[in-house]
Every structure is written in C-alpha cells, then in structure tokens.
Amino acid sequence: MNIITGIITAVLAGLGVGGGGLLVIYLVFVLEMEQLQAQGINLIFYLFASAAALVIHFRKRKIDWKSVIIIAVFGIIGSFIGVKIAETIDPLWIRKTFGVFLLLSGIWSLFQCKRSDNKK
Numbered sequence: 759m760n761i762i763t764g765i766i767t768a769v770l771a772g773l774g775v776g777g778g779g780l781l782v783i784y785l786v787f788v789l790e791m792e793q794l795q796a797q798g799i800n801l802i803f804y805l806f807a808s809a810a811a812l813v814i815h816f817r818k819r820k821i822d823w824k825s826v827i828i829i830a831v832f833g834i835i836g837s838f839i840g841v842k843i844a845e846t847i848d849p850l851w852i853r854k855t856f857g858v859f860l861l862l863s864g865i866w867s868l869f870q871c872k873r874s875d876n877k878k
Contacts, residue, residue: 783860
C-alpha cells in the first residue's frame with residue numbers, strides 16, 4: 759500500500775497537483791506518523807522529484823540562474839529561521855497551522871482554476 763501511495767503522490771506531484779501535501783496527509787492520518795517526521799519525509803520526496811525536473815530543465819536550457827541564486831539564498835535563510843521558530847512552538851500548533859495552510863492553498867487553487875476556466 760505504501761508503494762502505491764508513493765507512486766500516486768509522485769504522479770500527482772509531477773502533474774502539479776500538490777502530491778507532496780497529499781503525502782504528508784497520508785503519512786500523518788493513515789500511518790499515524792508525527793507531523794515533523796512526515797514533513798521530513800516529504801522534503802526527501804521533494805528533493806528527488808526536483809532533481810528529476812532540474813535535469814530536464816537544464817537540458818532544455820530553461821533555467822534562469824540569477825533567479826535560482828536569489829531564491830536559494832532566501833530559501834536557506836528562511837529555512838534556518840523556520841527551524842528556530844519550529845523549535846519554540848508546540849508540535850500541535852505546527853500541525854494545525856500546516857492543516858490550515860493546506861486548506862487555504864487548496865481553496866486558492868480551486869478559485870484560480872475557476873478564473874482561468876471563465877476566461878476561456
């Protein structure tokens with residue numbers, strides 16, 4: 759079952775559906791894994807998915823290296839800040855905040871799809 763779930767979330771992530779978020783939900787609610795551990799596994803999942811996409815974009819010369827450097831610098835800084843914040847917050851609040859974030863981003867995506875459908 760875990761292999762099938764991994765394949766499904768990988769396909770959904772490749773299609774841009776947000777398979778990584780679905781993987782976290784599966785790990786937390788079905789396998790009853792701790793939130794932070796599930797997010798760590800999701801990050802590893804994301805690294806492999808990103809590496810595959812990077813190879814394809816690199817070969818097609820579709821990488822804006824200036825943007826990559828700017829995003830990487832701020833991403834590294836943000837990750838250190840995020841770790842420090844996460845160390846001071848109760849894991850229950852992290853779980854609830856992450857759930858609200860997933861819900862809001864899903865609603866946002868839904869309305870974006872409806873807008874693009876209305877423009878056609």
